[in-house]
Amino acid sequence: MNSFTDWLPTLMIFLPLAGSLLLLVTPKTFRDEVAGFIAALTLGAGLAIWRGGGSELFRWDWIPPLGITYSVQLGGVSLALALVTALMSFIAILYAARRIPNPGPMLSLILAMETGLIGIFAAQDLMLFYVFFEDALIPALLMLAMYGKSGRMAALTKFAAYTLFGSLLMLVSIIGVRYLGGSPSFAMTDLKQNLVTGSAQTWLYLGFLTAMAVKLPLWPLHAWLPDFHEQNHDSGVPDVMGTLYKVGGYGLFTFAIPLFPDASLELRPILMGLAAFTALYAAWIAFRQTDWKRLLAYAGLSHMGFVALGVFSLNETAVIGAMYLLAFQNLYTGALFLSVGMLQERIGSLDTRVGGVMTQAGALGGLTMALWFASIAVPGLAGFIGEFSILLGAYQVSPWLTFIAGITTIAAAAYALTAFQHTFWQARPAGSVGVRDLVHTEWLILGIPLAILVLFGVYSTPALNLMQPAVRAVLSALGGN
Amino acid sequence: MLQPPDVKLLPLLPVLLILAGAISSTLLGFWVQRRTLTFINIGAVIASAVSLGWLWNRDLSAFGGSLRADHAALLLGFVILAGTLMTLLVTLDTAWRARVSFPEFDAMLMYAVTGCLLIAFSGDLIVMLIGLEIMSLSGYVLATLQGSRRAEESGLKYFLLGAAGSAVLIYGLAFVYGATGSLNYAVIAEKTSTLNPENTGILVGGALLMLCGFGFKVALAPFHQWTPDVYGGAPTSVSLFLSTVVKVAAFAGMLRVFSGALENAPGWHSVLAVLIAATLIVGNLAAVRQMNFKRMLAYSAVAHTGFLGMALLGTPAAGGAALGYYLLVYTLMTAAALAIVAALQRSEDGFSITDMRGLYYRHPGYAVALAVCLASLAGLPPFAGFFGKYLVFQAAFQNGYAWISILAALTSVAALVYYLRPAMLMFMPDRTPAREYGLGQRPPTTLAVALGVAGVTVLGLLPNLWYAFVAHPDIWAMLAGR
Numbered sequence: 015m016n017s018f019t020d021w022l023p024t025l026m027i028f029l030p031l032a033g034s035l036l037l038l039v040t041p042k043t044f045r046d047e048v049a050g051f052i053a054a055l056t057l058g059a060g061l062a063i064w065r066g067g068g069s070e071l072f073r074w075d076w077i078p079p080l081g082i083t084y085s086v087q088l089g090g091v092s093l094a095l096a097l098v099t100a101l102m103s104f105i106a107i108l109y110a111a112r113r114i115p116n117p118g119p120m121l122s123l124i125l126a127m128e129t130g131l132i133g134i135f136a137a138q139d140l141m142l143f144y145v146f147f148e149d150a151l152i153p154a155l156l157m158l159a160m161y162g163k164s165g166r167m168a169a170l171t172k173f174a175a176y177t178l179f180g181s182l183l184m185l186v187s188i189i190g191v192r193y194l195g196g197s198p199s200f201a202m203t204d205l206k207q208n209l210v211t212g213s214a215q216t217w218l219y220l221g222f223l224t225a226m227a228v229k230l231p232l233w234p235l236h237a238w239l240p241d242f243h244e245q246n247h248d249s250g251v252p253d254v255m256g257t258l259y260k261v262g263g264y265g266l267f268t269f270a271i272p273l274f275p276d277a278s279l280e281l282r283p284i285l286m287g288l289a290a291f292t293a294l295y296a297a298w299i300a301f302r303q304t305d306w307k308r309l310l311a312y313a314g315l316s317h318m319g320f321v322a323l324g325v326f327s328l329n330e331t332a333v334i335g336a337m338y339l340l341a342f343q344n345l346y347t348g349a350l351f352l353s354v355g356m357l358q359e360r361i362g363s364l365d366t367r368v369g370g371v372m373t374q375a376g377a378l379g380g381l382t383m384a385l386w387f388a389s390i391a392v393p394g395l396a397g398f399i400g401e402f403s404i405l406l407g408a409y410q411v412s413p414w415l416t417f418i419a420g421i422t423t424i425a426a427a428a429y430a431l432t433a434f435q436h437t438f439w440q441a442r443p444a445g446s447v448g449v450r451d452l453v454h455t456e457w458l459i460l461g462i463p464l465a466i467l468v469l470f471g472v473y474s475t476p477a478l479n480l481m482q483p484a485v486r487a488v489l490s491a492l493g494g495n
Numbered sequence: 496m497l498q499p500p501d502v503k504l505l506p507l508l509p510v511l512l513i514l515a516g517a518i519s520s521t522l523l524g525f526w527v528q529r530r531t532l533t534f535i536n537i538g539a540v541i542a543s544a545v546s547l548g549w550l551w552n553r554d555l556s557a558f559g560g561s562l563r564a565d566h567a568a569l570l571l572g573f574v575i576l577a578g579t580l581m582t583l584l585v586t587l588d589t590a591w592r593a594r595v596s597f598p599e600f601d602a603m604l605m606y607a608v609t610g611c612l613l614i615a616f617s618g619d620l621i622v623m624l625i626g627l628e629i630m631s632l633s634g635y636v637l638a639t640l641q642g643s644r645r646a647e648e649s650g651l652k653y654f655l656l657g658a659a660g661s662a663v664l665i666y667g668l669a670f671v672y673g674a675t676g677s678l679n680y681a682v683i684a685e686k687t688s689t690l691n692p693e694n695t696g697i698l699v700g701g702a703l704l705m706l707c708g709f710g711f712k713v714a715l716a717p718f719h720q721w722t723p724d725v726y727g728g729a730p731t732s733v734s735l736f737l738s739t740v741v742k743v744a745a746f747a748g749m750l751r752v753f754s755g756a757l758e759n760a761p762g763w764h765s766v767l768a769v770l771i772a773a774t775l776i777v778g779n780l781a782a783v784r785q786m787n788f789k790r791m792l793a794y795s796a797v798a799h800t801g802f803l804g805m806a807l808l809g810t811p812a813a814g815g816a817a818l819g820y821y822l823l824v825y826t827l828m829t830a831a832a833l834a835i836v837a838a839l840q841r842s843e844d845g846f847s848i849t850d851m852r853g854l855y856y857r858h859p860g861y862a863v864a865l866a867v868c869l870a871s872l873a874g875l876p877p878f879a880g881f882f883g884k885y886l887v888f889q890a891a892f893q894n895g896y897a898w899i900s901i902l903a904a905l906t907s908v909a910a911l912v913y914y915l916r917p918a919m920l921m922f923m924p925d926r927t928p929a930r931e932y933g934l935g936q937r938p939p940t941t942l943a944v945a946l947g948v949a950g951v952t953v954l955g956l957l958p959n960l961w962y963a964f965v966a967h968p969d970i971w972a973m974l975a976g977r
Contacts, residue, residue: 077882077959078959079962079966080958080962144876145877148881149876151875152870156919159920159923160923160924167920170915171912171915174912175908175911175912178908179905182904182905182908183905185904186888186892186900189885190892
């Protein structure tokens, strides 16, 4: 109970928040270093947990009369996602410190959001999950408010309204899950032993699903996403955090399947259909975008359709693939947002129809292209393993829907390569300014994610070993499907 | 055979201390400055709060059970005093600017608090009614005291509608007496549990009339029409008082009467559910359209009435605990938000929501504090407003009102939109000249704001600090006494 390893997840969750508060009193000259150090320390804590093979469940009665516990555990899928969160937050801080003038508030907000996100992945209590789920929202809103563009108010309202619409219904469901099931607390261990049965389960699942579908996002609850990314700061730093905030797939996996097994099976065809439609529909819209951020937003939406397809199929291979894709999608989409930020810094525009950047900024173009390859699931990069596993597993459940979703991979290649070709190849417009290539930390910012994507694209065993037992444990709730 | 009256002053101590403050304000007002009186009153409030703690666990009563210092009374009394303390702190700074800086203001305020405490301590309908009338009459004066046309209009509106509400309430009270033959909560509760069918009609009628009367006092739709005008038109410190302390007291009365005396009476639950549904919809949707921040807070107070009312739909054990927690949190966050408005506004109209643009860059402390209050009002964790909301959702859900919980969740989305807009505007960079009062930050107001913000943050992270006191189901099972 009192050993240090039990405290590590708690440390990893709250270290960034402590850093965020520390930044408020740090003198300006050291702010970047302090923020970077805290983020690196958080990542270090995560790696230490990984080395120790994941943490045990830590439980403390937070509010005893309400049955709300502070139960956290980082292991398996949750550890993988927490590690990705810590890594991408570190990279975002690295970039924000260099790119954004007077980055103090931004760095604070990144760290504050990191706490919420890692908390979401670590929480093993439904109310605690809800608290972190909403906590991560506040920094995201503030980033948009403080650094956003002119249309931010509408984007912000839309984002918040969608999110809250879902999560408040989830809150009612959470209350229902406990009281209709008669569980003594909101801890997952207790809830799993007191499942709600019958039609009530389906209704509660729908409430829960709404929140997750907003976050995923799943058609038709996705409308906030493109505006959110378009109106955020050009640097792409808030977008990285926004990408990490798409925790719906994880929430469905960890909470919805164990708590609503019958309803998950019952609604499986409809939900898989929605997921497949989302993937294809988003890819189709992405094809028409001329703003890099909107393009990336729709690309992300399309990937999330894949993740949803995997989770909803309830097939072991597909669920592992979905979690794998969820983790690494955060890496490449995040890095791509940053590369778009770099592009914007150089040419002053987010338009895809620029042309000829490659001739002067070869490294930026090359790394961006490699990241796009990861995004469109080229074999040898981590995205491929995720998408392929999802398709392989989902095919066993529903061949036709999988076929529809599979078309998306072709569409993805089409929209990504078209946009890339427009921006980086083509002819350089006459009289345009010179474009600087990558300088010092920028190499790391794009290079580290890419290196990891290559590593796990070629040698996926460590990540799969981490995820497989967790997925099996969750799917066992379905009674050997 | 004449019985000697059961007069005990000890259970009355908290009320008497406040009354002493009120009387001293009335008399000393001829010789000393108002600020001195305010300090005396702050002392009286603190002494009264201490005496609440001293009476804890003694379960005293006086006047044959007409006045009870039981746990429920002490807890609700504490919430009333917390709001009063914050009001007094704010008036130290802003009463002069609001042109209500004369001793009568303090005297009226303290008389109103006396009435509020009487409601919380009431053991029968007559004491409750006396408290309610003291509170209301003082409230009418407070709303009018400023001497501006807006204040007069709001005061008159408050008086006319409040008087109508009181009349309906008294009528209902008479019906209940007619049906049960007693005004004592305990006797009514006993009679209603073994109901005589001949009187059921009268009892239901009485309960519903009382519900309407209380509906006026707490601003349940459709009896909420006066709220935006009164809260918007009265001086901000008075709005603060009316929307927190007075509302808490009215809810304390509702809790005593409906969850206590009339718990087993038929009919009122479903009517209350419909009224709450209307309140949630009307309050939240109307607030979205407000461009004046103070008026928006007034509608938000209406919306919160809906949430608070949901607690009354729960069983007394769950609902009382939820209401006990939520009322304190509601007082802290609403009072802190209005204190900031009082400190920063240029005129008593409050300020426009668009004027808040860039506030963070001019008054960072106040802006962050206001953002915390708004987040708490919107029910975002980790602030205490979230647990308040959760508790009332749970209370209603457990007692079979799942549809109200879902409706509340959906209308909360609208709430988020109107709380979010000012909160986010404050953090947007702005280059236009400041539109708030230049000398806006004074120590007492800042102290009140700090109390509120610290309260909602600490109670959000560790709700048990207060919830442990209100959570005990026995407290609320004895609302009507034995």
